[in-house]
Amino acid sequence: MFIPLHDANSLRHIKAQYVTIGIIAANVLIWLLTAFQSEDSQIATVVGFGYVPITLFSDVVRPDQFAFVPDWMTYVTYAFLHGDLWHLGGNMLFLWVFGDNVEDAFGHVKYFIFYIVCAVAGALVHGLAAPDSQAPLIGASGAVAGVVAAYLMLHPRVKIWILVLGRIPLRIPAWVALALWIGFQFVMFALAGEDQVSWAAHIGGIVAGALLVLVLRRRGVPLFDREVVTPKAAEVAADPAIVTAPSGPWGRQ
Numbered sequence: 001m002f003i004p005l006h007d008a009n010s011l012r013h014i015k016a017q018y019v020t021i022g023i024i025a026a027n028v029l030i031w032l033l034t035a036f037q038s039e040d041s042q043i044a045t046v047v048g049f050g051y052v053p054i055t056l057f058s059d060v061v062r063p064d065q066f067a068f069v070p071d072w073m074t075y076v077t078y079a080f081l082h083g084d085l086w087h088l089g090g091n092m093l094f095l096w097v098f099g100d101n102v103e104d105a106f107g108h109v110k111y112f113i114f115y116i117v118c119a120v121a122g123a124l125v126h127g128l129a130a131p132d133s134q135a136p137l138i139g140a141s142g143a144v145a146g147v148v149a150a151y152l153m154l155h156p157r158v159k160i161w162i163l164v165l166g167r168i169p170l171r172i173p174a175w176v177a178l179a180l181w182i183g184f185q186f187v188m189f190a191l192a193g194e195d196q197v198s199w200a201a202h203i204g205g206i207v208a209g210a211l212l213v214l215v216l217r218r219r220g221v222p223l224f225d226r227e228v229v230t231p232k233a234a235e236v237a238a239d240p241a242i243v244t245a246p247s248g249p250w251g252r253q
Helices: 018-035 039-049 053-057 071-080 085-106 108-129 141-154 174-192 199-216 231-238
Strands: 002-007 159-164 168-173
Touching: 002 085, 002 174, 018 039, 018 071, 018 085, 018 108, 039 071, 053 071, 053 108, 071 108, 085 108, 085 141, 085 199, 108 141, 108 199, 141 174, 141 199, 159 174, 168 174, 174 199
Parallel strands: none
Antiparallel strands: 002 159, 159 168
């Protein structure tokens, strides 16, 4: 649908998005370690660490040569594998643009927990939608979908730059782009079911993200941008002695 490029949404509570950067680095490193393996090794990695629903919802077990981790661990390990550079790049770009502000709203530890739970929720809903599937699910899309849902609930009015159709730059409110993106996931799940893209995993992440933001955000962090202020405005409000020249209303655009 679109490619996110940038949001003018500064951090308020943390110095840097260390967890987001760490997750991106881990995904890139794992891709580099696996992308240039032989075809047989790549298949073994995907089958061994990917999420295979039939092994969780029936008595079917993985062949011993692929049993690198217990089946329950694949609820998480699948989210750190990607099929190709475009698959990796798309997920990591969404995470880079939107993850920092969600991490800022939660704090580092709760944000990491949030990300993992969204990944688990994505795999679970995928498995419930196709419990007999023997195809391994890989990719961070479920977890990233949770980040998108949380960002939408936190900062719908923030203006973001996006690239439409790969060539048209637009600056629009986040709620327009992200609500359309989320709606598209539900429509595609209803129309396409489970194909090469796991729309169910996206939906699982979206629902988990929307619910978790209600309980994991810092105390005092509002939903839906009820108080959209810049760090400068917050500083002035905290210290009436600070005098600034009039510069129009404060707020993120």
